[in-house]
Every structure is written in C-alpha cells, then in structure tokens.
Amino acid sequence: MHAKAVFHALGRLLQVVGLVLAVPLGIALWDRHTLNPLLHAETLSFLGTILLALLGGTILQASCRRGRDQQGTREGFAIVALGWALLALLGSIPLTVHFLAARAGGGGPHLLAAFTDAYFEIMSGFTTTGATILTDVEALPRGLLFWRSLTHWLGGMGIITLALAIFPAMGVGGYQMFRGEVPGPTTDRLRPRLAETAKILWGVYALLSAAQAALLMLGGMDLFEALCHTFGTMATGGFSTRNGSIGDFHSLYIEIVVLVFMFLAGTNFLLHYRVLFKRDWRAVRDNREFRVYAGTLAVAVVLCTVVLYAGGLPGAAAMPPAPAAEAGAASGPPALETPDAELAHRAAERAKVSTLGGALRQAAFQVVSITTTTGYCTADFDLWPRAVGLTLVLLMFWGGCAGSTGGGMKMIRVLVAAKASWRELRRIVRPRLVAPVKVGEEALPERMVASVVGFVLLFAGLFALASIVMTLFIPDLVTAVSAVAATIGNVGPGLGGVGATGNYAWVPIPGKWVLILCMLLGRLEIFTVLVLFRPSFWRR
C-alpha cells in the first residue's frame, strides 16, 4: 500500500469539497440579514470547514506529491472508502456546530451526541440514504438545509467521479476508484479516457437535474426548494425541506415530476447518455436490466394498488402496537401526541387510498420511491397492509439499475443471482447441463457470476448481522430490521419507528453508528469497504 498515493488523492477530494461548500456558505450569507445568532454560527462553521478542507487538502497534496503516480488497485479502493468517511466527517462539521449551538439551551451540549447526529445526517446525505435524525427539518437554517441536500447530489453520481471529471490527472490509475464508487457489478467506460467518461456521466446527471428543477419550479416551488428536491430525487436520496416530505406540497403535478425523475435516476446513466446524445432507443429496448427494472416497478405498482384499493388500510385493532408502547422498551420512537391525533392520521391515510385513482397514485409513488431507494413519501406506508409493507422492504433490497444513483443490490445482481439459482435447480435434474448465466444475449463469465452471488450472500449476511446487533438497541423487531434494510439499501425510511412519518433521532448512539456503517457499506457496495479490513490489503 502506497500511503502517499492515498493521501495525495484524499487531499484532492478535500479541495473539491472545500470548493463545493462555498455554495451553502453563499446561501448562509444571503440569509444573514435576519441577525439570528444561529445563522452566525452557521456561516462561521461553513467558513471554518472550507478553510480546513482547502488547507488540509493542499498540505496533503503538497506533502504527498511524490506518491501520486503510485496508485494501484489497493490504493484506489482505499481512496474511495477512506475518502467517503473523511468527506462525511468534514461535511458534518457545520451541522455539529449547529447542533451544539441549538442544544446549548436544553440539556447542555453533548459533543458525542451532536457529532453522531451530524455524521449520521451527512453520511445519510452522501450515501443518498435520506435517513434523518431531524425531528423538525423546517427549523434548520437554509444554508444547512441546502448543504444537506447537496451532499445527496454529490454522493449520487459520486464525489470521486466528480473529482476525476474536474482533475483528469487523478485518473492515473483511477479506474479502481471509479469502479469502487460507481454502483453495479460492471463499470462500462463510454470513452477510453476515464475523465471523459466521468464528465459525460456528470454532464447527463446535471442536465437531468436542471430539467427537473425547472419542472418543479413550473409546479410552484421556489428555486431553493426545487434545487433541494432535485438533489434528493436525482441522487435517489430523499432529503426534503419539508417535514411532510413531498406529500406536504399536495400537488399531483409535483408528485408526477418527482416520480418520473426518481424512475430516471434509478436507470443506468449510460442509457440516458445513449438516448439523449446518440438517439439510441434500441439500447433501452435491448437492455435486459432496464426491462426487469421497469417490469418490476409496473408489477409492484399494480399489485400494491389492487391490495390497497380492494383491501383498504387495516383498522387500528389489526395493526401491531406502536413500538414505544411495548413494555420494557429500552428506547422507542415518539408516538403521536394523542389517540385522537393517531385516529385522525389513520383516517387521513385511509382517505388517500379510498379511490382507485388515489390508491394508484399512492402506490406508484411509494413503490418507485422505495425501489429506486429515494425514500420520498406521500403516504404513511407503515399503515398499509403488512403484505404491501414487506413487498416494499423486499424492493429496498433490489434497488435500481447498475450505473444509476439508486442503492440496494441493483436489479442486475438480483437478475444474475436468480438466474444462477435457477441454473442450479436445472442442474439437479441434468447434471451434464452446461448453462452459462446470460443477461440478454450475453453470457456472463463465471467469475462475475460468482462475484455477484458472493455479493448477494455478503449483503444478506451483513444485513442479518446488523439486524441482530440493532435488536440490542431497538427492541421492536420490525423497526430494527427495517432500519438496517433502509440504511444498507440506502433507502431512508423503513417501517415501524423509522417509518415514513418517523425518523432516526431516537435511535441510541451505538445504533446510529451501526446504521452509519450500513449506509457506507451499502453505498460503496460492501467489497470496497470490507476489503480494507483484510490485513493483506495493507501490506506492500
């Protein structure tokens, strides 16, 4: 391992984020005229972070200049995994400062709690998870709100991919970094030069983002909200500027725009490029993963609509007790204030799906949001029939397409793993059968099939392990398991205490760190992170 090569690249990443932080600083400065002391702290924290990032980045660059040409496979993976952890650390500074300042009047400043919350929130942002510890999003200053959403956008296409696009020199041996960050089992290069591929991907990403922001503004959002929600959508993140998420806008038009762009964000960006710039519609038609992705969404929407419309929402008696009400619970989410409020909430949710159109609207939005791992909500799907809820949890694992900004295991892996399983089933009957796993017309190398199956097993194993650990901190099984599913799948909302109307604020600190690790593992697709824990990885 050439540490200097790693530090040199990390220095460059710090510089990139330092420059990007100037945008939320600008917004914070814009809002300063209100003279709110908290806003002062916000401005100063951004300024301090920027200086730290630029100074630290420059020092790392300068001191490790000799190592920059020594990047290899291992250095690439180390840069990606450590880079993401480091950037979340840096990005969490303004939020930590805010939490310390905001909570000073309450129970006294608690650095660990404030830092944990801030790191959770920013890691959730960068990994496009969208899980939040904020109980009142709207109380956050606009600069921080914007930064929080911007972390989504940066993390969606990948901060390292961005750095490769801006600084082509980083691309020396940068394919491993690119591979480590871009989701999916394969990483296609559009151009021989990696920097050009990175530019194309970011270009398409920016173009679609601009289109969505413009459409949202046409629907009545102001520029700030349009941008924040665009970042949340295109990165399949899910951070909103409203406590009620997208549902707070009560606009079918906005829901449709967000739904369409969530779908697009869950699609391989190489396909977007081929359609937008090469007019190659055949690429869409022939892409088996896209067909499975679109087909899965269509089937899930229809099934959920039918169940919701025909069965309606179960009555309060049929629902499991609220996790907080369980006897002996060590911790739990805050319940609704009064039984009346609870009943009113249930009645409102029931009304949303009482008509076929309403059921279709809610089912389509929630299914696309959860499958693409965005996590925006327009309904409290925790109140939906358990069959629908569990279907949504299953879809969390599947995720979007490879090369998209979506999380989860990715459709291609699900497809390959399913085909590999089916092949083994056939081989039981016909031991002499020779059947390579194919996606479309292409037969996949056995090594890739093994890698995919290994990934799926590892994903499932880590999910099981993290779920067991989380039950130590969250007694309610549904909440604990779905919290892990929602973070390792980079979705955001889960079921129970971390459902569509809940948040992660009440999760104990150790539990939050488990979930932070889950988010990172999910975004960097496990191998990139776990490989760091092998001793041989660090040997020269």
Next chain:
Amino acid sequence: MLERAGIAEARILLAVTSVDEVNILACGLAAQYGVPTRIARIRNRELIRDPEHIDLAPLGVTRAINPEGIVVRVIDQIARIPDVVEVFGYHEGEILIARHVLTAGMPIVGRSLVEILGAAGSGRLLSVLLRRGAEVRIPVGSDVLAPGDDVTTLFPRGSLPKYLDLLGLSGRAARKAVIAGDGLTAIQLGEVLSRWIPDVTLVSRDAAHAERAAAQLGRVEVLYGEPTDRDVLHDVNVAGADLFVGAGRDTPQNVMSALLARAEGAGRVLAVSFEPQNNRLFRNIGVDHVISPRRAVNQEIIDIILRGRGALELHLRDMDFQAVQLQAEPGSPITRAPLIETWKDLKGQAIVGAVVHQGRMLVPGGDTRIEAGDDAIVIASPRAARRIQKLFGSR
C-alpha cells in the same frame, strides 16, 4: 502467385482457403485485376450476418459463402419435411424439390394429380417425377397416386406448408431435436432449429466447446457428454426426439451417435459425413440422411457460378433422372415459342419444373414462354440432356 495463375484473364475468383482474411484479401486483389465475380469463403458469421454494418463489397468480395451455413440450410430443409426421402434446394433454398414415398392414409392417395393439385389450389406445386415399382417417369395429370408411389415434387419454399398439407404431414413437425457436436455447424444448426423446434438439445464432448456453444445459443439446452454414450443419450431423452443430427467434426462419431440414437428410439437420424465415398454405406446401415458438406458447398458454388452460364445437375438417388438448372441464352430456341411447342419432342423424357423470371418462381404451363435470362429447373433423363442443352443455348 495470382498473376502466375492468370488472374488478369480470369472471370471468376474462388477464394476458399480456410482463412477468411486470406480469402477477402484474394478477392480484393482480384478486384484490382478486374475480375468480375469474386467469391470468398467466410466462416466467421460475424462478417456476414449483418451486411448493414459489415459490407464486404468495398473489400472486393462480390459474394460470400458460409460453408457451415449451407450445410445447416440443407439439414434444416430435411428437418422441416417429415419422412422426406430426398430434398434439394435451388436458388439458396428458395426452390425445393422433395421426394416422398406415399403411404396409405395420406390425403393424396387414390386421387389424380389434376384433382389433387387443382382442388388444393396448389398452383405453385408441380409433381415432376413418379416412381412406381421399377418404373420412373414424368407423371401426367390423370395419374392416380397409390401407396408405395415415390413422388418427386417441386415447389417454392413458401409453399412448403401447402405441400405438407397435401401429404397429411402438417401436424408432424418436429417437437424435439438432439444435435451431437459443438463445431460451427452444430452451433449454427442449434440456432436455426431452435427457431421452430421448441426443444433442441446439443451434446458436446468437449467442456470448453460446450461452454462456448451454450454462450452462443439462446434457446438450446447444452449438455456436456459423449454423444456415443448411452447414458448421455438417455439423459437427453433421445427416445423422445423426432430428430437426431450427428453434426460433429468426426464422421465415424456422427454416424455412430446417429445409429445409437436410432437404436434408442429417435425419430429420424441424420449424420454429417466428410467421407462421401461411404455415404451410401451409412444410409444402408440405418442413417436416414447423410449430409456431405463438401457436396453441399460445391453445389452452392456451382449454383452461384453457373447461374446463367450452364447447368447445375443434381442426381436423384436411385433414379435415372437428374435435376438440371439452366438459363435461357438470348436467341436460344426455347425463347422462340411457348413450351407446348418447344417441348413437344421432350415429353415424357423431361419436364420444366420451375421458371425463375426476374427473381420470381413460376410453375410453367403449356402456354408459358421462357424469356432470355430466365432460369429453368428441368427434370430430365440423361438421354434428353443434350437436346435440352441445345434448346437453352444460342449455338
């Protein structure tokens, strides 16, 4: 080398080495010497499958032939026609000549040819030969067909369903086929057969080749095993196969696997043979159809080269007749009057089975007048051959 071979005076270049690139290069060089017809043997299907993207014409190739593709077409023709004794294809398989031995219960048995062909509206089919016992002759409309008759019929490929209807064979299309082999021919055959046969299995004796075949074939099940191993044949349920094709690179292996498949209960068994001298023997010991790649490719090449310049002769097995393809030269006697007049001396000895006029096949009648440039497929006895040549020639 080409100059020493007289390339400057050549009208045709046949580049048929085993290396595609050499063949293309030879055509390119021949083009520079002004050779008008340049035929290259191309084994790599990537080069000929998609003419939109890979155009060999600018490289000097006027015509590419794919040997494996030709063999596969021949096998496909046989496979599509249940119980066929023999089948030939002309014009790249667009015109077919098929032989069947009639059995009791076939719809055409007990009916006259006029009745059969007229009632079925089968204006594009023509029965050109009838073998009854030892007698082989050109049938007439009043001939009533009987069980045991060996009937040879000519029709365009599009009329195959109608032909099968007439014989009552429509419902007997193959449902399961087993191919033994893993070379280019076997793989292409798997691909072609799987387009219309629902269950196609390919057996390969080589693990790496089996992997390659499985990667290329979509709807074909590939098994790794020895095709002459009874366990393997049981594994593929060869007893339930309507068709078995030994299509490997090794003739004895192909024949042996076909015979074993027959013994296990397969429907029709075919074998690819690279030993044409033994083909009759292979048929005699129980292989239904023996396909000789060399013969098939040679016929194709001759078909291409001689279309317009001479004759392509195909000898009908065990019959003293041959199918001849001829092109009417300008000013030739055949172009001067309708067939009823020009053909009157040849009645009973030869019949014009089909006329290809401007790319369209016609079943000729007495009033048909063959024009210069038209291709005709003639079924003739050898003693009529000289007179037919004269009719179609200008000298």
